[in-house]
Each structure stands twice: as C-alpha cells, then as structure tokens.
Amino acid sequence: MLASKLILKCLERENVEFVFGYPGGALLPLYEALRTSPIKHILVRNEQAGPHYASGYARESGRVGVCLATSGPGATNLVTGIATAYLDSIPIVAITGQVNRDLIGTDAFQEADITGATAPFTKHSYLVKDAADIPRIIREAFYIASTGRPGPVLIDIPRDVQLESIKTGLTYDKVDILGYKPNLHGHSGQIKRATKKIKEAERPVIYAGGGVLLGHAEKELLAFAEKDNIPVITSLMGIGAFPEDHLLYCGIVGSHGYEYSNVVMNEADLIINIGARMSDRATSKLTSFEENTDFVHIDIDPAEIGKNMETTIPIVGDAKTVLIDFIAKDTSKDHATWLAKIKEIKEQHPLVYDADPPCSDLINPKVMFRSMSEMTSDDSTLVADVGLNQIWSALYYHVSKERKFFTSGGLGTMGYSIPAACGVCFATLDHPKEVFAVCGDGSFQMSMGELGVIAEHQLNVKIILITNKKLGMVRQLQCDVYGKGHYSGTDINFDIDFMKLAEAYSIKSYKVDKNEDFIKVLPEAIKHQGPVLIQCQVHPDFIRI
Amino acid sequence: MEKKTCLSLLVENNFGVLSRISGLFARRGYNIDSLTVGTTENARFSRITITVTGDEQILTQIKKQLNKLIDVITVIELKPEESITRELVFIKVKADDTNRNQVVEISNMFRANIVDVARESLIVEITGTRDKIDAFFNMVEPYGILEFIRSGDTGLQRGAKVLSF
Numbered sequence: 229m230l231a232s233k234l235i236l237k238c239l240e241r242e243n244v245e246f247v248f249g250y251p252g253g254a255l256l257p258l259y260e261a262l263r264t265s266p267i268k269h270i271l272v273r274n275e276q277a278g279p280h281y282a283s284g285y286a287r288e289s290g291r292v293g294v295c296l297a298t299s300g301p302g303a304t305n306l307v308t309g310i311a312t313a314y315l316d317s318i319p320i321v322a323i324t325g326q327v328n329r330d331l332i333g334t335d336a337f338q339e340a341d342i343t344g345a346t347a348p349f350t351k352h353s354y355l356v357k358d359a360a361d362i363p364r365i366i367r368e369a370f371y372i373a374s375t376g377r378p379g380p381v382l383i384d385i386p387r388d389v390q391l392e393s394i395k396t397g398l399t400y401d402k403v404d405i406l407g408y409k410p411n412l413h414g415h416s417g418q419i420k421r422a423t424k425k426i427k428e429a430e431r432p433v434i435y436a437g438g439g440v441l442l443g444h445a446e447k448e449l450l451a452f453a454e455k456d457n458i459p460v461i462t463s464l465m466g467i468g469a470f471p472e473d474h475l476l477y478c479g480i481v482g483s484h485g486y487e488y489s490n491v492v493m494n495e496a497d498l499i500i501n502i503g504a505r506m507s508d509r510a511t512s513k514l515t516s517f518e519e520n521t522d523f524v525h526i527d528i529d530p531a532e533i534g535k536n537m538e539t540t541i542p543i544v545g546d547a548k549t550v551l552i553d554f555i556a557k558d559t560s561k562d563h564a565t566w567l568a569k570i571k572e573i574k575e576q577h578p579l580v581y582d583a584d585p586p587c588s589d590l591i592n593p594k595v596m597f598r599s600m601s602e603m604t605s606d607d608s609t610l611v612a613d614v615g616l617n618q619i620w621s622a623l624y625y626h627v628s629k630e631r632k633f634f635t636s637g638g639l640g641t642m643g644y645s646i647p648a649a650c651g652v653c654f655a656t657l658d659h660p661k662e663v664f665a666v667c668g669d670g671s672f673q674m675s676m677g678e679l680g681v682i683a684e685h686q687l688n689v690k691i692i693l694i695t696n697k698k699l700g701m702v703r704q705l706q707c708d709v710y711g712k713g714h715y716s717g718t719d720i721n722f723d724i725d726f727m728k729l730a731e732a733y734s735i736k737s738y739k740v741d742k743n744e745d746f747i748k749v750l751p752e753a754i755k756h757q758g759p760v761l762i763q764c765q766v767h768p769d770f771i772r773i
Numbered sequence: 774m775e776k777k778t779c780l781s782l783l784v785e786n787n788f789g790v791l792s793r794i795s796g797l798f799a800r801r802g803y804n805i806d807s808l809t810v811g812t813t814e815n816a817r818f819s820r821i822t823i824t825v826t827g828d829e830q831i832l833t834q835i836k837k838q839l840n841k842l843i844d845v846i847t848v849i850e851l852k853p854e855e856s857i858t859r860e861l862v863f864i865k866v867k868a869d870d871t872n873r874n875q876v877v878e879i880s881n882m883f884r885a886n887i888v889d890v891a892r893e894s895l896i897v898e899i900t901g902t903r904d905k906i907d908a909f910f911n912m913v914e915p916y917g918i919l920e921f922i923r924s925g926d927t928g929l930q931r932g933a934k935v936l937s938f
C-alpha cells in the first residue's frame with residue numbers, strides 16, 4: 229500500500245471525519261489519496277485558519293481536530309494557529325508536507341524547518357523518516373494530543389515518504405511511550421490535606437479554569453460547589469464551566485473580568501484552583517492576595533503548579549477525578565456569612581450597562597449581549613474573537629445550561645472566531661445548532677477569506693460583526709496608558725460596505741445601529757437556515773468593558 | 774538562593790531531542806552551565822547530564838518542564854552525596870625548559886596526564902570533581918594557561934540503583 233493511503237487509513241482508525249487543509253507540492257501524494265478516502269477534506273482559504281477550524285471542531289466535539297498544510301509557506305502559515313491551540317490546551321494534530329528526505333537541510337524549494345519552528349508550542353512533533361513508522365506515529369500523535377493536558381502535535385511527512393510502498397496490515401494499537409504517562413489520580417494524602425483545609429476555611433472560593441472544560445468536569449464541579457455552598461469564579465477560559473445563572477456563580481476574574489469578582493477573590497482565605505493557569509492577565513487585579521490566602525491547586529500538568537503562584541497544597545490530577553474524590557470527603561461548613569458578604573460586594577460593585585451620548589447613540593454592546601442571552605437556545609455555542617468584542621461577549625452574554633463559549637484566551641489571536649465557529653459547525657453538521665461568531669471589524673478582516681468556506685458549505689453560523697471603525701481594545705489601552713487622543717495605528721476608518729461583501733458571498737446580512745433593531749433581526753437571523761452576518765455599529769469611543 | 778545542580782536525564786535517542794532540551798532552556802531563560810550527552814547500555818536511549826544554576830523555584834520548574842518533554846524518560850538530580858560526577862579537562866600550559874618539570878610535578882600530584890609536549894607548551898589531561906580541577910587550575914595559573922576545554926560534568930548515581938522508567 230502507498231504510504232499516503234496508509235496515512236489516511238490511520239486517520240480513519242482515529243475516527244477522523246474532517247481534515248481542514250490546503251494543498252501544495254509536498255502534499256500531492258496525500259491529496260491524491262484523499263480523493264478516494266471517506267475522510268472529508270475542507271478546503272480552508274488560508275492555512276492560518278486551518279488550526280482554528282481544528283480547534284473549534286475539537287472544543288465542540290471533544291475529539292481531536294486535524295489540519296493539513298504543504299511544506300514551507302503552507303507549514304509556516306500554521307504557526308500562529310498551533311501556538312493558539314497550545315496556549316489553550318486544545319487537542320489538534322497538524323500534518324505538514326515536507327520536501328524529500330534527501331533534500332532536507334539544503335534550503336530546497338519550499339523547505340522550512342517546521343518541527344523546529346513549532347517546537348516551543350507543540351506538545352510534541354514528529355518528522356517521519358521511515359514510512360513503516362506511520363501507524364505508530366499517528367497513533368501516538370492522537371494519544372498525546374488528547375490525553376493528559378491536551379495540546380497540538382505536529383507530524384511532518386516528506387513527500388517521498390508519502391510515496392513509499394509498504395506492507396498492508398501495518399497497525400499499531402497499544403501506545404507505550406516511556407516518557408509520557410499522564411497521571412489522572414490525585415495523591416490521596418494531598419486530597420486529605422486539601423479537604424481538611426476546605427473544611428477549615430472561612431471564605432473559600434473555587435477558581436475554575438479551562439481545565440474543568442477540557443476534563444469534562446462541569447457536573448462534578450457543580451456537585452462539589454453545591455455540597456457546601458462554595459462560590460465559583462471562573463477565568464476567561466473557564467467560562468461555561470459553571471452555570472452563570474447559579475446563585476453561587478461569582479463571575480470572571482482578571483484585568484478584563486468583573487470588578488466584584490476580583491474583590492471577592494481578594495477577600496477569600498482559600499482559593500481552590502481547578503485547572504487554571506493563574507496567568508498574569510488573570511491575577512493582575514489581585515492585590516492583597518498571596519500573604520493572606522491559601523491555595524489548593526489542582527492541575528493535570530505538574531509544571532503549572534507553583535509556576536505563577538505559590539501553592540499551599542498542590543494536587544496533580546484530572547479535574548473530574550479529583551473533584552469526585554473531594555465530593556466523597558467531609559468538607560461541611562456553614563458559609564452563610566461569607567455568602568452574605570459576597571452579596572454585599574456584588575451590590576457595592578454592580579455591573580454598569582449605561583452609556584452616555586455619543587456612545588449611546590449607537591448600539592450599546594453590553595446591553596446587546598445581555599439581550600442576546602435571552603434569545604439564543606440553551607445549547608448554542610458562541611465563539612468570541614479578540615478585542616473589546618471578546619470582553620463584552622464574555623462578560624455580558626450568559627453562558628448557562630448547555631451553552632458553550634470559546635475564545636482564544638491564552639494567545640489572544642485575532643481572527644480566531646470565524647474559522648473556529650466553522651469548526652463548530654462541521655462538528656455538528658448532523659445536528660445543526662445555533663453557532664455564533666462574535667468579532668470586531670479588525671479581527672473579521674483577518675479571517676474574511678473564510679467566508680468562502682461558510683458560503684460553500686452553507687454553514688449555519690451567525691456572524692455578529694461589531695464595527696467601531698477602530699482596533700478598539702488597543703485604542704482603549706492607548707487611552708488608558710497615554711491619555712485621550714494618543715491614538716496611533718488603531719483607526720480602520722475606511723468605510724467598508726460589509727453588506728456588499730456578504731452579498732458577494734451570497735450570505736444574508738443585516739446592518740443595525742440600534743439595540744431595538746438588533747433585537748428585531750436576531751430572531752430572524754437565527755431562524756434562517758444557513759449563514760448570516762449582522763453588522764452591529766458601535767461608537768468608536770465606546771471603550772469601556 | 775542560587776545553587777548549582779546537576780541533573781541526569783535518560784532520553785529517547787530521537788531526532789531533535791537535544792534541540793528540544795536546549796530550546797527549553799533558552800526560551801525560559803534558564804542558564805545551562807554545562808551539558809554532556811552520550812550513548813548508554815541501550816542504543817534506544819541517551820543519557821544527558823546538565824548542570825544548571827538557579828534558585829529552588831527555577832530548578833523545580835526546570836525539572837518539571839524537562840519531564841513534560843515526551844522524549845525525556847526520567848530526570849533525577851545527582852545529589853553530591855549520592856552520586857559520582859566527574860569532568861574531563863584539557864589545559865594547554867605555557868612551559869619551556871626552565872619550568873617544564875615543575876608543571877609535570879604538579880600534574881603528577883593531581884594524577885593528571887601529560888598528553889602533548891611541545892617546546893613551549895604542554896597539554897595536561899585531568900579528570901575529577903569540580904573542586905579538584907579548580908585547585909589544579911589554581912596551581913598552574915602562574916605558569917600561564919594558553920587555552921583549555923572543560924567537558925562539563927557527567928555522572929551516575931552511586932550504588933546499584935539505575936535510572937529506570
């Protein structure tokens with residue numbers, strides 16, 4: 229059998245339905261094999277979008293997303309997307325073509341050292357030098373990507389390797405990687421110590437990160453929080469880990485979180501961190517913090533523990549497994565006083581929705597997302613891009629019930645939302661659901677080419693395009709750091725007719741500049757089977773979150 | 774407080790493993806004092822000895838980050854009391870007829886070997902712990918050191934214990 233066929237057979241064994249790719253010389257053999265494979269190839273319009281499709285697909289389906297690119301420029305176009313998946317711990321496998329083995333290292337046409345270039349932000353990578361290794365490498369790649377702390381794995385396959393002919397029946401089932409044995413179970417002694425601390429704490433807070441979602445531990449988190457009434461705060465990546473309409477829900481922490489959440493976190497005497505990195509963006513508003521607070525830190529990645537924050541009790545393990553252990557222990561304590569205090573804090577730091585003219589003349593995005601929450605289905609997925617649009621949707625769109633919220637939290641990659649939302653659509657093709665891509669006028673233009681894919685496949689994605697004619701979030705920073713008027717390189721004033729653009733792709737579109745109108749068109753857009761673009765005009769000076 | 778630590782790694786003998794390890798150090802700003810690589814009893818594996826300087830928190834992070842690399846099978850710290858570490862050094866010392874014997878004598882005291890003799894120089898080969906080598910340097914310094922190369926520490930744990938997986 230041709231190695232290129234074998235590659236696809238191996239992908240089939242991993243239950244791959246879709247590959248998001250872009251062809252080129254170094255992948256010719258693989259594309260020839262794809263022609264007759266049951267695996268569906270989705271031609272993205274720029275390799276830069278490929279890993280984001282795979283990421284959206286993976287986050288929605290819980291399976292590994294796959295993207296393909298040719299050697300050289302195709303491969304280097306994947307770099308940002310791979311780094312994005314790495315920082316958010318999303319399981320994807322990227323397959324790249326490479327020049328023939330004897331040409332590697334000669335600066336051959338379209339040669340780039342992609343394993344070298346991506347080493348800092350791949351969980352692992354392979355350069356296939358012998359076609360006989362393909363079954364093992366593909367099995368290992370999917371295993372590594374999806375277990376432990378998930379992440380991207382890259383497989384670089386020279387063109388001549390794809391053309392080798394090898395014995396059929398080569399399979400590889402049992403993974404045995406000496407240097408990779410993820411540990412799921414928390415140490416029982418540590419669990420005892422942690423639960424004792426929890427029982428003693430006067431003002432405990434659960435701080436839930438993306439690890440809860442990656443570990444599918446939402447139910448366990450809810451059960452544990454409810455057991456003794458422990459309030460829950462999430463990180464940006466943890467949105468969706470805990471229902472936002474729950475009494476114990478205490479918001480989102482960080483420089484772009486709610487004020488009250490940061491205050492609550494500062495007041496806590498015990499923080500139970502479950503699968504959150506404690507990145508600088510999450511902790512910059514936390515002041516009194518370290519001296520007066522104890523930390524229990526649960527993470528499947530031992531290297532996360534103690535990296536950014538000193539930890540009182542570290543527990544290396546999977547969120548779900550450890551939470552089940554926690555639930556079985558006695559941690560009972562009356563937290564009525566603490567919950568009353570939190571209620572007070574919430575009242576002292578209310579969410580502010582109001583805006584003054586001229587900002588109030590156009591759409592108020594905060595109100596818009598709040599009202600959108602009431603109109604979308606219980607199992608909708610919203611993918612937010614990067615910028616003010618991201619923070620508004622994170623803070624004011626309610627994620628409860630079965631709803632999902634995805635964003636590029638770790639790397640903050642503009643252009644993420646549209647391809648990732650497409651990935652969500654492909655993951656749900658057989659049971660289409662409401663999928664929203666929220667983006668700014670800057671980020672939209674970074675992934676605009678993917679409208680071609682949306683139109684071609686009539687994906688059921690509703691693009692909420694927030695146009696403020698600015699790179700809003702950077703402009704906000706310029707205002708905060710240098711003062712009003714110190715704007716530099718953040719105008720995108722040229723008036724693009726987005727309606728015509730949508731029309732060019734035969735995508736239904738609306739343009740609204742009033743909240744009332746948004747409320748009117750959204751249900752129509754949702755009802756429409758297929759893609760819709762809603763342009764929502766927001767005043768450039770609306771820079772508050 | 775900064776301290777010097779010697780780590781011993783058993784790694785898969787795979788393409789790129791060394792660049793992954795050195796890349797990790799470079800990117801995270803950890804300083805490598807020395808690094809040696811060599812074959813082992815099993816062709817599938819290599820053993821790497823790395824000496825690093827850093828505070829406790831950094832050293833812990835280094836060990837954890839190294840352990841995260843898929844090709845790294847085990848990482849242990851070679852604690853001085855539980856291990857043997859040695860370094861190999863070649864030192865080219867200025868020496869002519871007037872003082873050659875003195876340099877040879879010092880070398881003998883250190884059980885060092887003279888491996889090259891020329892009219893105006895000698896190359897001394899010395900193996901030992903860092904302290905011994907520092908002491909030797911101290912002794913021959915006055916004669917003039919022309920150049921030298923230090924291999925960096927390499928080592929094993931004492932006793933029957935082996936790096937296992």
Ligand SMILES: Cc1ncc(C[n+]2csc(CCOP(=O)(O)OP(=O)(O)O)c2C)c(N)n1
Binds near residue numbers: 641698
């Ligand atoms: C690829 C990339 N380039 C640059 C940035 C820096 N950046 C962060 S937010 C932002 C502005 C985003 O503008 P827009 O998409 O219009 O969103 P808005 O903030 O206006 O809602 C920029 C440039 C980034 N995060 N990602």
Ligand SMILES: [Mg+2]
Binds near residue numbers: 668696
């Ligand atoms: Mg904008």
